[in-house]
Amino acid sequence: MSDTRTFGDAVLAETVATGAAEPGFSDFVQLLKPRVMSLVIFTALVGMIAAPTHLPPVASFTAILFIALGAGASGALNMWWDADIDAVMKRTARRPIPAGRIQPGEALGLGVSLSVASVIMLWLATNLVAAGLLAFTIFFYVVIYSMGLKRLTPQNIVIGGAAGAFPPMIGWAAMTGSVSVEACLMFALIFMWTPPHFWALALFMKEDYHNAGVPMLTVTHGRKSTRRHILVYTVLLVPVALSLGFTSIGGPVYLGVATVLNLGFLLGAWRILRRDEVMAEADKYRVEKKVFGFSLLYLFGMFGALFAEAVLHGLGYGAL
Amino acid sequence: MTFRPEHEIYKRRLSRNVGVGVALLAFVFLSFLLTVEKVTHGDPMHAIEGKGAVNPDGTPIVPGAAPVTESN
Numbered sequence: 001m002s003d004t005r006t007f008g009d010a011v012l013a014e015t016v017a018t019g020a021a022e023p024g025f026s027d028f029v030q031l032l033k034p035r036v037m038s039l040v041i042f043t044a045l046v047g048m049i050a051a052p053t054h055l056p057p058v059a060s061f062t063a064i065l066f067i068a069l070g071a072g073a074s075g076a077l078n079m080w081w082d083a084d085i086d087a088v089m090k091r092t093a094r095r096p097i098p099a100g101r102i103q104p105g106e107a108l109g110l111g112v113s114l115s116v117a118s119v120i121m122l123w124l125a126t127n128l129v130a131a132g133l134l135a136f137t138i139f140f141y142v143v144i145y146s147m148g149l150k151r152l153t154p155q156n157i158v159i160g161g162a163a164g165a166f167p168p169m170i171g172w173a174a175m176t177g178s179v180s181v182e183a184c185l186m187f188a189l190i191f192m193w194t195p196p197h198f199w200a201l202a203l204f205m206k207e208d209y210h211n212a213g214v215p216m217l218t219v220t221h222g223r224k225s226t227r228r229h230i231l232v233y234t235v236l237l238v239p240v241a242l243s244l245g246f247t248s249i250g251g252p253v254y255l256g257v258a259t260v261l262n263l264g265f266l267l268g269a270w271r272i273l274r275r276d277e278v279m280a281e282a283d284k285y286r287v288e289k290k291v292f293g294f295s296l297l298y299l300f301g302m303f304g305a306l307f308a309e310a311v312l313h314g315l316g317y318g319a320l
Numbered sequence: 321m322t323f324r325p326e327h328e329i330y331k332r333r334l335s336r337n338v339g340v341g342v343a344l345l346a347f348v349f350l351s352f353l354l355t356v357e358k359v360t361h362g363d364p365m366h367a368i369e370g371k372g373a374v375n376p377d378g379t380p381i382v383p384g385a386a387p388v389t390e391s392n
Contacts, residue, residue: 025336025340028336056357058353059357062354253340
């Protein structure tokens with residue numbers, strides 16, 4: 001009896017037998033951390049719109065696309081490096097590499113090639129300052145944060161937060177070719193927001209970081225200290241957030257929104273401080289989860305207010 | 321002749337190939353549009369030099385407007 005198997009059948013049988021991964025396109029999209037990319041797109045877009053000079057539409061679109069892809073590339077490189085940690089943590093165990101859908105080498109290849117492509121395309125579409133900032137952001141997130149700080153120090157989130165704070169500055173630089181006080185304050189806003197945001201998450205994802213051996217503040221300094229740190233960083237965030245309102249990109253709308261959101265964030269941080277583990281366990285970290293959710297709303301609200309100010313300025317309503 | 325149901329691996333492979341194809345086509349199209357825009361909107365070397373999208377007299381380049389030159 002002759003063998004009727006085709007070449008395709010043989011490849012399939014080998015693929016299934018060896019357990020080799022056969023990723024779909026969506027697996028590669030997941031590798032780029034699309035939710036983080038959406039935040040990057042939004043903040044970079046606000047940085048671009050708030051800038052005093054503007055590029056033509058295709059160049060602007062190219063800029064925002066490749067800023068987002070640069071962020072995605074650093075996400076892929078982060079997943080490649082942190083695959084061992086991701087496999088241990090419940091929150092990340094289903095990511096493409098620990099789940100076995102994508103090989104680490106594929107993630108590395110995608111991350112490196114997208115990083116190079118995004119920096120070159122941003123340079124060609126806009127300018128060298130923006131491209132340089134994007135290259136530094138990728139380097140900072142992958143080498144300084146992922147390979148260095150994340151496994152070494154409980155200050156990992158504080159310093160590593162800088163990587164997530166660069167997009168509005170890159171957007172501003174893409175439009176103007178330089179960095180200004182406004183761009184630095186937008187950077188500072190995200191930089192100061194990151195620690196309380198992640199520490200609120202760490203409080204209710206308590207086993208994850210401990211099991212993975214990541215020296216989060218909750219693991220190294222305890223939960224009481226983490227609660228204090230959340231309040232201190234939220235207090236430090238307030239003047240940074242409000243000062244943006246008195247620059248050329250701020251105005252009454254921004255100041256109004258900023259006042260409400262900062263009061264809300266301060267109140268949440270204060271409520272977290274006043275709780276202990278017994279209270280938190282009793283209601284399954286309800287307050288901590290609410291503050292974490294509010295912190296996301298906070299960032300969208302603050303940058304949404306900057307967006308509104310930019311639109312109002314465009315319509316002829318001046319700043320304060 | 322009988323048709324066997326397609327294995328899931330082929331579907332995933334197809335989605336990957338189609339996705340990569342569409343992404344590459346989009347990249348080529350975007351590069352073309354960017355080139356056209358760069359040629360028709362002022363001096364593209366401003367981008368290379370990191371000066372931002374401004375005319376030589378310092379005013380921002382307005383989409384659709386004729387580029388300002390030194391002699392204007």
